[in-house]
Every structure is written in C-alpha cells, then in structure tokens.
Amino acid sequence: xxxxxxxxxxxxxxxxxxxxxxxxxxxxxxxxxxxxxxxxxxxxxxxxxxxxxxxxxxxxxxxxxxxxxxxxxxxxxxxxxxxxxxxxxxxxxxxxxxxxxxxxxxxxxxxxxxxxxxxxxxxxxxxxxxxxxxxxxxxxxxxxxxxxxx
Amino acid sequence: xxxxxxxxxxxxxxxxxxxxxxxxxxxxxxxxxxxxxxxxxxxxxxxxxxxxxxxxxxxxxxxxxxxxxxxxxxxxxxxxxxxxxxxxxxxxxxxxxxxxxxxxxxxxxxxxxxxxxxxxxxxxxxxxxxxxxxxxxxxxxxxxxxxxxxxxxxxxxxxxxxxxxxxxxxxxxxxxxxxxxxxxxxxxxxxxxxxxxxxxxxxxxxxxxxxxxxxxxxxxxxxxxxxxxxxxxxxxxxxxxxxxxxxxxxxxxxxxxxxxxxxxxxxxxxxxxxxxxxxxxxxxxxxxxxxxxxxxxxxxxxxxxxxxxxxxxxxxxxxxxxxxxxxxxxxxxxxxxxxxxxxxxxxxxxxxxxxxxxxxxxxxxxxxxxxxxxxxxxxxxxxxxxxxxxxxxxxxxxxxxxxxxxxxxxxxxxxxxxxxxxxxxxxxxxxxxxxxxxxxxxxxxxxxxxxxxxxxxxxxxxxxxxxxxxxxxxxxxxxxxxxxxxxxxxxxxxxxxxxxxxxxxxxxxxxxxxxxxxxxxxxxxxxxxxxxxxxxxxxxxxxxxxxxxxxxxxxxxxxxxxxxxxxxxxxxxxxxxxxxxxxxxxxxxxxxxxxxxxxxxxxxxxxxxxxxxxxxxxxxxxxxxxxxxxxxxxxxxxxxxxxxxxxxxxxxxxxxxxxxxxxxxxxxxxxxxxxxxxxxxxxxxxxxxxxxxxxxxxxxxxxxxxxxxxxxxxxxxxxxxxxxxxx
Ligand code: SF4
Ligand code: SF4
Ligand code: SF4
Ligand code: SF4
Ligand code: SF4
Ligand code: FES
Numbered sequence: 001x002x003x004x005x006x007x008x009x010x011x012x013x014x015x016x017x018x019x020x021x022x023x024x025x026x027x028x029x030x031x032x033x034x035x036x037x038x039x040x041x042x043x044x045x046x047x048x049x050x051x052x053x054x055x056x057x058x059x060x061x062x063x064x065x066x067x068x069x070x071x072x073x074x075x076x077x078x079x080x081x082x083x084x085x086x087x088x089x090x091x092x093x094x095x096x097x098x099x100x101x102x103x104x105x106x107x108x109x110x111x112x113x114x115x116x117x118x119x120x121x122x123x124x125x126x127x128x129x130x131x132x133x134x135x136x137x138x139x140x141x142x143x144x145x146x147x148x149x150x
Numbered sequence: 151x152x153x154x155x156x157x158x159x160x161x162x163x164x165x166x167x168x169x170x171x172x173x174x175x176x177x178x179x180x181x182x183x184x185x186x187x188x189x190x191x192x193x194x195x196x197x198x199x200x201x202x203x204x205x206x207x208x209x210x211x212x213x214x215x216x217x218x219x220x221x222x223x224x225x226x227x228x229x230x231x232x233x234x235x236x237x238x239x240x241x242x243x244x245x246x247x248x249x250x251x252x253x254x255x256x257x258x259x260x261x262x263x264x265x266x267x268x269x270x271x272x273x274x275x276x277x278x279x280x281x282x283x284x285x286x287x288x289x290x291x292x293x294x295x296x297x298x299x300x301x302x303x304x305x306x307x308x309x310x311x312x313x314x315x316x317x318x319x320x321x322x323x324x325x326x327x328x329x330x331x332x333x334x335x336x337x338x339x340x341x342x343x344x345x346x347x348x349x350x351x352x353x354x355x356x357x358x359x360x361x362x363x364x365x366x367x368x369x370x371x372x373x374x375x376x377x378x379x380x381x382x383x384x385x386x387x388x389x390x391x392x393x394x395x396x397x398x399x400x401x402x403x404x405x406x407x408x409x410x411x412x413x414x415x416x417x418x419x420x421x422x423x424x425x426x427x428x429x430x431x432x433x434x435x436x437x438x439x440x441x442x443x444x445x446x447x448x449x450x451x452x453x454x455x456x457x458x459x460x461x462x463x464x465x466x467x468x469x470x471x472x473x474x475x476x477x478x479x480x481x482x483x484x485x486x487x488x489x490x491x492x493x494x495x496x497x498x499x500x501x502x503x504x505x506x507x508x509x510x511x512x513x514x515x516x517x518x519x520x521x522x523x524x525x526x527x528x529x530x531x532x533x534x535x536x537x538x539x540x541x542x543x544x545x546x547x548x549x550x551x552x553x554x555x556x557x558x559x560x561x562x563x564x565x566x567x568x569x570x571x572x573x574x575x576x577x578x579x580x581x582x583x584x585x586x587x588x589x590x591x592x593x594x595x596x597x598x599x600x601x602x603x604x605x606x607x608x609x610x611x612x613x614x615x616x617x618x619x620x621x622x623x624x625x626x627x628x629x630x631x632x633x634x635x636x637x638x639x640x641x642x643x644x645x646x647x648x649x650x651x652x653x654x655x656x657x658x659x660x661x662x663x664x665x666x667x668x669x670x671x672x673x674x675x676x677x678x679x680x681x682x683x684x685x686x687x688x689x690x691x692x693x694x695x696x697x698x699x700x701x702x703x704x705x706x707x708x709x710x711x712x713x714x715x716x717x718x719x720x721x722x723x724x725x726x727x728x729x730x731x732x733x734x735x736x737x738x739x740x741x742x743x744x745x746x747x748x749x750x751x752x753x754x755x756x757x758x759x760x761x762x763x764x765x766x767x768x769x770x771x772x773x774x775x776x777x778x779x780x781x782x783x784x785x786x787x788x789x790x791x792x793x794x795x796x797x798x799x800x801x802x803x804x805x806x807x808x809x810x811x812x813x814x815x816x817x818x819x820x821x822x823x824x825x826x827x828x829x830x831x832x833x834x835x836x837x838x839x840x841x842x843x844x845x846x847x848x849x850x851x852x853x854x855x856x857x858x859x860x861x862x863x864x865x866x867x868x869x870x871x872x873x874x875x876x877x
Contacts, residue, residue: 062251063365078362086252086362109251 039117044100047093047131048116048139057137058112061088065104065113073098088133095121095129116143154220159227165218172200172213175226182226183235183264185242186301187214188349189402190409190545192310196302199238199264202226210234232268239269245280246352247296254360255353257367261299284327288335289803290342290358290418295327298354304328304346307401313540313562316340328354341788342804343533344417348401348410359418359800360396364388369395372736375406375724376416377468377717378792380647381534382726383408383416387718387736394420394718394737407512407728413533414789418800422716423737425797427700429713430740440711445741448712449749455693455710456750460485460669462689465659466677467493467649468792469743470722470733474651474658476747477675483757485669486659489682490652491865492619494661496645499628502765503636507656510611510642512727515542518611518642519549520565520604524575524631525616525646526554526868530788532615532646535727536560539613549608551601553578554618555869556783556848557841566601571845572621572781572869576771579630583768586637610638615646617783620868626769633768646727649792650717653725660760664689664864671695675743676714678702681793681854684784685829685863697743700797703856712746715739773869780816780874781846782825784867790852811839811848816874824875825849830860831875847872 005011013020030037039045050058066074073094081087104113116139123129131139153164158175165174170193175182185197195215202213205223210231213224225231243265250256284295300319305328309315316330316338330338347355369388376383376397384406386398397420401410432448433440461481465488469477478486501507512535515521521542529536540563542548549565552558553575561567570578581593585602592599612631618624628645635641647653655661664686672694679688680703688694688707696708699716719739723730773781787806789795795805810823817823817838825832834849842848851858862870 060252061362062256063368064251067368078364080362 039119043117043119044102044105044115045118046095046098046116046121046139047104047136048114048143049091049133049136050112050114050140050144051137057088057140058110059088059091059108060110060112061086061091062109064107064109068103068107070101070103071097071099074104091133091136093131093136095131096126114140114143117146118142154218156218156220156222156224158224169218170214171202171211171216171218171222171224174218175213175224180226182213183268184214185260185264185299185351186303188303188307190311190541191303191306191349194302194306197238197242197299199235199242199268201231201234201238203228203231235268236270239265240273240275242299243269244273244275244277246299247279249297252362253297253353254356254362254366255297255350257365259353260351280324284329286329286333287358288330288340290414290800291335291340291344291347292356292358292361293328294354294356295329297352298328299352300326300328301351303349303351304355307345307349308340310544311541312341312343312345312537313559314339314341314343317346336804340804341533342414342418343537344399344412344414345401348399348412357396357417359421364390364395372718372734373732374718374734374736375650375726375731376412377650377720377724377733378415378419378794379413379532380649380652380727381408381413381532382647382650382724382728382731383412383534384410384731385412385416387420389736392737394423396420406731407726408534408538411534411537414801414804415791415794415798416534419794419798420718421800422699422794422797423718425700425799427797429699429701429711432713433705433708433711435709440705440708445712445746448710449746451710452695452712453750455695456481456671456673459671459692462664462667462669462672462691463487463659464664464672464674464677464679464683465490465655466675466682467647467652467655468717468724469651469655469676470720470724471651471654471658471730472722473675473720473743473747474654476744478658479752480747480750481673482753483659484662485667486661487664487667487683488655488659488661489649489677489865490647490655491661491663492624493645493647493652494656495625495865496614496619496628497656499625499769500632500643500645501762502629503632504643505762505764507762509645509653511729512538512644512646514642514644515539515548515611515613516546517609519608520610521548521550521613522605522610523550523552523560523564523613523615524554524579524627525552525614525618526556526558526783527785528613528616528646529559530785531617531648531791533788535615535646549604551604554616555781555843555846556617558616565604566597568597568601569843571843572623573771573773575618576623576626576630576769579627579634580768583630583634583637586634605638608640610635610641612641612643613646614643615648617785617868619645619648620784620866621773622866622869623769623771623773626771629765629769633766636766644727647725650726651724653727657725660757674698674704674708677704678793679704680856680859683864684854684867685859685861697746713741714743714746715741776871778873779871780812781869782861782872783846783848783869784854784858784862785848785850786854787850787852793853796853805852806850808834808851809837810834811837811842811850812874813842813844813846814838814840815844816847825861826873826875827861827870828863830857832857832861 061078076091077089163178193214195212200213201210203225286293372387399410399412404410431442463486467490543563552567555572584591672691675697718736721735789805795801
C-alpha cells in the first residue's frame with residue numbers, strides 16, 4: 001500500500017485534484033490589460049457632457065450638479081454668449097476627488113451630465129485628471145455614439 | 151403712542167396705531183408670505199398672497215394693507231388661508247416660465263421660496279403658458295417680462311422712493327408688461343440706481359452686467375463700504391474665486407445708514423478693479439520714457455529721494471484712515487493739500503461758532519422735525535444722501551426746506567425751496583436768523599416768511615452739501631448756518647462729505663491751498679490733478695512721485711509711479727457721514743498702499759494745535775457780480791464723479807454729456823457759446839433750461855479735462871464767474 005502510494009503519486013494527484021478538475025473548464029480570469037471586461041450597463045465611469053443633435057451642448061451652467069456633489073468635484077464659469085444665451089466658459093471635473101457616486105447626474109435638470117463607461121483614466125500628473133469643457137464634450141460624443149450602437 | 155393687543159395665531163402681540171397686521175406679525179416672528187409688500191415701499195395689496203383670516207370678517211383680507219385694530223383675532227394658518235394662498239400661487243405660476251436653471255435670481259428668488267413653501271404641489275392648468283417674451287434691454291438693466299409677476303414693486307420704488315418714474319405697466323390684463331416709458335431707460339430718465347433690480351422679487355429685472363455670470367448662492371459675500379463718494383454706502387460685493395461678479399445693496403436687509411440704496415457708481419462701478427487702465431507695475435522715468443521696475447527698486451529710490459526733504463503731499467480724500475495715518479507719519483501732515491480743502495473750510499466756518507471742529511451725523515435728521523438743506527446738486531454728488539433726504543419726507547413725513555442757487559431734484563418733495571442768486575444765499579439765511587429772534591419779523595417775501603415760520607420751535611437738522619461746498623462762499627455760508635443753528639438752540643448741522651473720507655483728511659491734516667506748498671518733492675496719492683485740483687500746476691520740484699491705481703495724465707509728469715489698490719480691495723475704516731465705516735477686502739490686490747508706505751522711514755513730525763477763533767456772528771458773502779457776468783457751477787455728472795465712468799466699462803455705458811445749461815434769457819437762442827474765464831475760453835453747446843434763474847449757469851461735464859483750466863481754479867469750482875463771448 002505504501003509502495004503503491006509512492007509509485008502512483010497518489011498524494012500528488014490528490015493535491016492536484018482541483019487543478020485537474022477545473023483544467024478543462026473555460027477560464028474566468030481576465031488578463032487585464034490585455035483583455036478587458038465590458039462594464040455593466042449602469043456602470044459609473046468618468047463624466048461626459050451630452051450634446052444636442054445640432055452639436056450644441058445641453059448643459060445650461062445651472063451649477064446644480066456642482067451643488068449636489070459631496071466632494072466638490074465640479075466647478076464652472078459661465079457668461080452671456082453673443083446670441084444672448086447662457087454659455088459655459090469652462091466646466092471642470094476634478095477626477096482626483098470624485099467618488100463616482102453619481103449624484104451630479106441625478107441633479108441635472110437638463111440630462112446634460114452623464115457618466116460614461118470609461119474607468120481607465122490614470123495619468124502621469126494630477127493636473128491631467130482635471131477634465132475641462134472640451135474634454136467633457138469629446139467624452140459626450142463618445143458616450144452618445146455608444147448609446148446609439150446599443 | 152398707546153399700544154394695544156391683537157391676537158395672531160393664538161399669540162398675543164403688541165401693536166401700535168397705524169401698523170398693519172403684517173408688520174405686527176413680522177415683529178413677532180410670525181411669517182406671512184408676501185410678494186408685493188416690501189419694507190421700504192408703500193403697501194399696495196396687488197398680489198394677494200398675504201391673505202389672512204380675521205375673526206368676524208366674511209372674506210379673507212390682505213395682511214399687508216390691513217391695519218391692526220384693538221382686539222383683532224387673526225389666523226394665518228387655517229385650511230381656508232392655505233388653500234387661498236396656494237390658489238394665488240398657482241395662478242402666478244401658471245404663467246411663469248420657471249426657467250430657474252438659467253434664471254439669475256434662482257437661489258434668492260422670492261417666488262421660488264414662497265412657491266416651495268406655500269404653493270400647490272401640482273397645477274391643475276393644462277392651458278399653454280402665455281408667452282410674453284417682451285424683453286427690454288437697457289444699457290445696464292434688462293427686463294425679462296415672462297418672469298414678471300406684476301407686483302409693481304419696481305414701479306413704486308422708481309416712482310415714489312427714487313422719484314424718477316421711469317417704469318410703468320403697459321397694456322392691461324393678460325398682456326400687461328413692465329417697461330420704461332418709451333421703452334428706453336436712458337430716454338426715460340433712468341438714473342441707474344439699481345433699486346428696481348434690488349426689490350424685484352423674481353428674476354424679471356436684471357443687472358445686465360451680471361446676467362448669466364454666476365449663481366447667486368455660490369458667491370462669497372463681503373459687506374463693505376463704497377468709497378466712490380461721501381455717502382459711504384454699505385454694499386455687498388459678491389465674488390467667486392476672488393473675482394468680483396456684482397455689487398448688491400439689498401434694500402430692506404442692509405443695516406447700513408443707506409439701507410441698501412445705491413447709486414450707479416456703487417452698483418456698477420465695481421469694474422474699475424478690472425479697468426484696462428489699471429497700472430500693473432511701478433514705473434520709473436529714465437530719460438523721456440517710463441520703464442517698469444520692481445517694487446523693491448521703486449521703494450529704494452523713493453527712500454533715497456525723500457530723505458530729509460520737505461514733501462508736498464497731494465491727497466485725494468477717498469483714502470482710509472489707516473492709509474492716511476501712515477501717510478502723515480511718513481510724509482508729514484502740515485505741508486498738505488487735498489480736495490477736502492473746501493470741506494475743511496465748511497467745518498472751520500461751523501467751528502468758528504460752535505467752537506469744535508465736529509459736525510453731526512446723518513442720523514440726526516431722524517430725530518428732527520424739519521430738515522433744512524443748504525446745497526445744490528446733492529443728487530449728483532451724493533446721490534444716496536439725496537435719496538435718503540427724499541425718503542425722510544415721503545416715509546417719515548419730515549418737512550424739507552432747501553436753500554440753493556440751482557434747481558434740484560429735492561425740490562419736488564420740499565415743503566419750500568428757496569432758490570436765489572449765489573450772492574444772496576447768505577442774506578437769505580439772515581432772514582431766517584431775524585425770524586428766530588423776532589417773531590413779527592417780515593422779510594418782505596411770503597415764501598421766506600412761511601419757511602421761517604415752519605422752523606419755529608421745531609427741532610431742525612441743517613444739511614450742507616452738494617456743489618455748494620465748492621462755492622467761494624462756503625466758509626461764510628456754514629458760519630451763517632452755524633450761527634442760525636446756535637440761535638435756534640435745538641438744531642444740528644451735518645456737512646455732507648463729497649468724498650469717502652473728507653472728514654478723516656480734515657481731521658488728520660492741516661490743509662493748505664496748493665500755492666502755499668513749499669516742499670521740494672511732490673507726492674501725489676490716489677489723485678488726478680485735473681480732476682481734484684483743476685487749474686493748478688504742479689509745483690516745481692526735484693522729484694515727483696505718483697501713487698495711483700490707474701494710468702492718469704499725471705504719470706507724464708512723474709519721475710516715479712507706484713501702483714496702489716482701489717476701494718473694494720481695501721481693508722480699513724473711513725470717517726463717514728454717519729460714523730466710522732468699515733471697509734472689508736473683497737478682492738486681494740497686488741499692491742497695497744499701507745504695506746508700501748510702512749516700508750518707508752517715519753519722520754518726526756510736530757503738528758501745532760490749530761487754534762480756533764470764535765466769532766459768534768454770521769458770515770458775509772464775498773461774491774459780487776458785475777453786469778454781464780454769470781455764475782457758473784462746474785457739475786461733474788453723477789456717473790463721472792471720481793472718474794468712475796472713465797475707468798468703469800459698465801458706467802461708461804450710461805455716462806452723461808458735457809453741456810452748458812443756460813437760462814433762455816442768457817442763452818438768447820444760441821446753440822453754441824464761448825465761455826470766457828480769467829485765463830481761457832471754452833466753446834460749448836448750450837441747453838436752454840428755464841428752471842435756472844437768470845444769471846446762473848451749470849456747466850455739466852463727465853470728466854474735468856485740461857480745457858477747463860482757464861475757467862475754474864481749485865478749490866472753488868462752483869459759483870465762479872465767467873462771461874459769455876458776444877458773437
Ligand atoms: S460622481 Fe459624485 S463625487 Fe463625482 S462629481 Fe458626481 S456627485 Fe460629485
Ligand atoms: S446640472 Fe446639468 S445643466 Fe446644470 S450645470 Fe450641471 S451639467 Fe449643466
Ligand atoms: S424668477 Fe424665480 S421662479 Fe422664476 S425662473 Fe427665476 S428663479 Fe425661477
Ligand atoms: S435704476 Fe433706478 S431710476 Fe432706473 S428704473 Fe430702476 S429705480 Fe428707476
Ligand atoms: S419687474 Fe419685478 S418688481 Fe417689477 S412688477 Fe415685475 S416682478 Fe414686480
Ligand atoms: S403682499 Fe399683501 S397683497 Fe401682496
């Protein structure tokens with residue numbers, strides 16, 4: 001018996017039982033960054049500002065999103081545009097502080113601010129983590145393209 | 151006054167005769183929602199949101215107009231009241247755009263607050279909203295009529311309190327909208343005091359300079375004092391990220407002596423901070439050019455140049471007490487001239503009777519029965535003081551008597567306004583003196599006699615101010631007034647300081663006329679020679695230093711220029727008309743005068759005590775006119791006082807004109823005349839003005855420029871004599 005155990009590597013096989021059992025099943029580990037998972041439908045990634053069909057932005061600079069934000073992420077400057085409409089001078093989102101709670105999206109009366117599925121946004125310097133109006137509008141275009149595809 | 155009791159919501163409240171239920175409730179901490187009621191305005195009962203139930207009365211009554219009666223039982227919170235209130239709000243909201251996200255009033259909107267608390271949760275109306283869409287844009291004010299709730303606050307404010315009657319309701323019923331008459335603010339006579347914007351409960355009347363610029367709740371609020379004239383108004387400066395966004399007075403909330411009223415300079419002149427004429431760095435003259443240098447270098451040169459030298463100090467009197475005391479420690483306080491010179495003469499005139507160089511504060515008018523104003527154009531020099539004087543009459547029922555040589559806006563509310571030639575002002579005051587001595591004295595003029603009678607046995611507050619302060623007679627006039635006040639016993643005298651700290655400058659320095667300065671270095675602080683010292687040449691000196699926030703014409707004459715800060719960037723105190731007023735820093739400046747001056751060596755100074763000769767007799771006019779000569783008053787328009795319209799882009803939009811107002815008899819139909827002064831002449835366009843008295847004229851200018859040099863000479867810019875060249 002002792003001998004048989006030794007010859008047939010029974011202990012080893014016992015130890016590899018799990019390995020052997022799952023070896024032939026499909027893999028679940030994702031080889032990030034070579035592989036990526038599709039985020040869930042309601043995933044809260046970095047912000048975006050939506051645009052109207054005519055290319056203008058939806059945001060009216062009402063400041064409600066910024067007011068709602070518990071960690072003071074959003075700030076904006078506004079002014080009167082040439083056509084007498086309210087215009088954004090800049091809209092900044094400071095991702096270094098954001099909790100991704102989504103309260104800003106809840107607050108928006110114009111459905112202008114949304115959260116994309118982008119979760120990869122690490123940068124080499126913190127100031128690059130502050131998104132400005134143009135960045136957010138670019139993200140908005142991306143968001144809306146995605147929405148259409150779905 | 152006998153008080154009595156009324157019961158509001160089961161609480162026993164004390165009420166005084168004449169009070170409304172709303173006022174009693176407010177005093178006792180019971181909140182009744184309002185739209186059209188405003189503390190500063192006459193109640194009107196237009197909006198019906200303040201409905202309350204009175205026991206025994208068949209219908210609900212409006213609390214804002216209902217006078218409290220003894221044993222009244224009022225309920226503000228019954229189901230019936232709540233339903234009626236919600237109904238009223240529902241009707242208002244039915245035609246309201248509710249564009250709060252882009253409305254500049256959101257956050258401080260009374261409709262939002264009242265609607266949220268007392269409004270219906272749902273509207274039953276299915277009809278489309280009325281689109282009024284009548285937007286009226288003036289240079290600084292905009293009316294978005296689709297937000298208007300027709301409370302008429304603006305109309306009452308402008309017409310009754312300000313006395314301008316610019317705004318009105320056009321059309322009736324559903325189509326009613328608010329607009330200035332003629333649809334144009336400037337043409338309608340708007341003074342751009344901003345009071346209508348301040349009292350509008352919703353976002354209908356808007357400050358155009360602030361439109362879409364920020365959100366009211368997120369800005370930092372700094373209560374400071376406006377230093378653009380001697381009224382010393384308390385105002386709220388709103389900043390965001392260290393940048394000024396707007397100035398508001400907050401009528402009804404403001405606890406300053408101005409009660410929130412502002413003028414165009416205070417309301418819109420804040421942008422002088424961002425003027426493109428602001429100096430950015432110290433400048434040093436090298437050869438013919440001015441080169442930018444560092445502050446350290448500038449200070450080093452300055453120290454070197456002033457060491458052991460006598461200094462000619464030219465002061466503008468809007469500086470704070472802190473700045474003034476540092477300046478006097480570094481530059482001395484005896485070889486000084488300032489634009490407060492005439493103000494100090496007025497104080498001197500009063501002191502020669504009363505024995506002390508002190509004047510009463512403005513609140514003395516509250517305790518008086520009669521306000522006796524000696525002054526012209528107070529509404530241009532100190533607009534808010536003129537408004538407060540007007541309100542004393544229309545709100546407090548005081549009598550106002552005005553003596554002057556030119557027509558004034560105050561005449562509309564005056565019990566009596568006596569307008570006489572500048573030479574006769576003192577004689578006129580003497581009639582009053584006689585009138586107080588001799589009950590049966592008659593001046594031979596019914597108007598004077600009736601005014602004198604109105605003063606008898608009354609508490610009188612004398613006010614001296616406006617351009618009268620710049621008359622050659624000012625010392626004599628104030629001496630006469632002080633004599634009259636002394637005779638009457640029960641009287642106070644207030645001199646309205648023309649600039650924010652005229653009082654402080656007068657206290658701290660022995661002022662001299664510029665010709666008497668004998669130093670060898672000129673130091674100009676915050677001043678513009680042409681504006682503050684018209685007709686004066688800078689004394690010859692080895693070195694000239696200019697401290698100024700702006701590029702002024704004096705820079706050409708300077709060897710060294712050092713930038714300083716403007717009013718809203720200052721922290722400190724000024725001696726105001728009411729008491730010592732606080733300045734709080736709303737914006738952090740790059741250069742601070744006090745900091746710069748502290749780095750200079752102090753000098754030992756001794757100031758002799760100014761002796762005072764007590765005369766106890768009325769003054770004598772030193773004016774005497776020859777035939778063909780006309781008395782002129784150089785009047786800097788309200789917008790141009792302190793050069794505000796020159797530096798502020800906002801105020802420049804409503805700046806006045808340069809024109810000569812002549813009586814038709816003097817104008818003789820001419821459109822343009824040439825004025826001949828002692829040292830020069832000036833061609834100018836004429837406006838015929840029959841409210842003037844013949845022989846007097848008003849030269850209105852927006853800015854005192856070089857070409858006026860031959861006509862006026864500091865310090866007397868009022869009642870100087872000129873001839874009109876005969877063609
Ligand atoms: S996700 Fe949360 S923390 Fe981030 S901006 Fe929105 S509200 Fe602010
Ligand atoms: S809440 Fe919406 S509309 Fe308002 S500022 Fe934020 S993004 Fe713009
Ligand atoms: S006036 Fe008041 S209720 Fe009306 S849109 Fe403006 S903030 Fe909203
Ligand atoms: S700014 Fe003053 S003068 Fe002009 S309309 Fe308003 S209240 Fe009247
Ligand atoms: S503009 Fe404003 S103050 Fe004037 S009536 Fe309309 S809501 Fe009232
Ligand atoms: S506040 Fe009383 S009717 Fe408007």
